[in-house]
Amino acid sequence: MTTFLTPQQRADRTAAAVEAAVTAGRDLGLTVTGPTVLHDVFSVVVHLAPSPVVARVPTVLPRPGDLAALARRQRDELDVTRWLADQGVPVIAPSPLVPREPVRRDGFSMTFWTFVEQARDREPDYVANAESVAGLHAALRAYPGRRLEFLSAADPRFIADGLALLDRHPSLIGAAELDRARREWRLLEPLVRSRGAFEARFPGVGLQPVHGDCPPANIVNAVDGDLYADFELVTLGPVEWDLAALGPEHEAAYNRGARRNGMRPLNEEVLAFVNALGMLRIIAALTLVPQLPELMGYLEPAVDRWRATPFAGGVNV
Template sequence: MTAFLTPQQRADRTSAAVEAAAAAGRGLGLTVTDPTVLHDVFSVVVHLAPSPVVARVPTVLPRPDDLAAIAHRQRDELDVTQWLGDQGVPVIAPSPLVPREPVRRDGFSMTLWPFVDEARSKEPDYVANAEKTADLHAALRTYPARRLEFLSAADPRFIEDSLALLDRHPDLIGAADLDRARREWQLLEPLVRSRSAFEARFPGIDLQPIHGDSPPANIFNAVDGDLFADFELVTLGPVEWDLAALGPEHEAAYNRGARRNGTRLLDQEVLAFVNALGALRIIATLTLAPQLPELVRYLKPAIDHWRTTPFAAGMSR
């Protein structure tokens, strides 16, 4: 059976992240007397009060000890959000009060952001956000993406390792489901690992910098207006990746925004690919459940839905 983190172990991890963030802030010259946790799921997000700075400390990760790899991704996020802010795009850019670099402290690698007041009474409009995603993509097209890797947001190593590891966790996923996931991965893996294979399979589909982690769900409702946020998985890929698993209503909204921007509409074959790939990432994420036990409950509806869909989302071979 799978061994899950106990509530006390989870609380201890949060406390360690808060202490590390506060110490890192003080080390950078910030006044930190009342660090306050704003969010605690995959990352512990800490307001370093009274300073107007927020630390985001990733804690639930496939390879939490690989701080160099974590920092590499964090640098990409800091660079792209600063660039977007400089272009006038509504985005949460890095804090101007500290150097624009990941900070390593006590076994964590963290990033620092401005504290932004949230419009807590406003409900997110994910369909409208999908249309706004086309605006983000239009802005990102000219980002100098030399450092960005092809579909790094999919993390093929994580998928491969997880599908191997899940044999040991029959309480998380059954044998028939795992067999189907592995067969789907055999079909999809070459297209994820090789840009040239992707381009051969989908000729004419341009690749560009994209958010990487469902931007319609990562628009922050600030008091002064909506802001794009959480570019932790920024990557090079097809725009369809940012719409994976959202469905026809959101796809239609995105296409409205694309027409307004004069950019490419979503391609149905590529959508099938990213939907299938996104489903495998969800299954792979089950291996993080020992670090975050509520994931089993969160992921169950998506996995139940995946069982009802055609093999590899109906993507032709």
């Protein structure tokens, strides 16, 4: 039987995250008198007003107790975004008012960012965003920082563990669908676990730092201009990973941006691979629904689309 977080438990988790962020911020010398929650889904994002600082506190995690692994990811994100900001790339940058390191407090690991005023009257243009991502990729090619892990954004451990655990949640996915997902994973897993296997299967497809978490959907419409945000899953991989599951219109837009930036167009075979892999991540994400019950409403349409796709996206290994 699947046990879901109650509304009261969800509220208590949010309150605990806010309290941890406020306490940590004050310990770092910030004035915090009016904390305001800006976002509360996978992370509690809180403006530590009146300080121009936003704390992001991840709360829905595949491995909630592994704060060390979370902090490693957060350091990568802080390093990459600080470097991009220094190059003049429009990103939401780490706050310069506190040390640029993850902070652990009361069972949470959090990061601190510059507060930006959002243009609430502007609707996001995801097609235009997809075109602009090619410019972000062009900038990221020169990133000189610590070595990023190959396709860590796919989190193969999360997929493997999630597909193993879903037997315990028959209300979330049927037995036949789970069997299909596991067979697809057996086919695709070697290409995710091994950079060498990937490069042998897709020769000539270069790898580089990429955003890792659907950058066309993670561009903030700020008052002073659009800003790339949420590099929590920054990784080494093919540029196709950042366009996974977005569809032909967004792919065509990206290719326009790629031509303008002197980059290669998207590779159709690699797109098929990352699309299939992204779908398996969605299936594994069903295991997060007990922590975030409203997530089911977002995942169900994607699972329905997956049922209608060819096995493993038609990828031949």
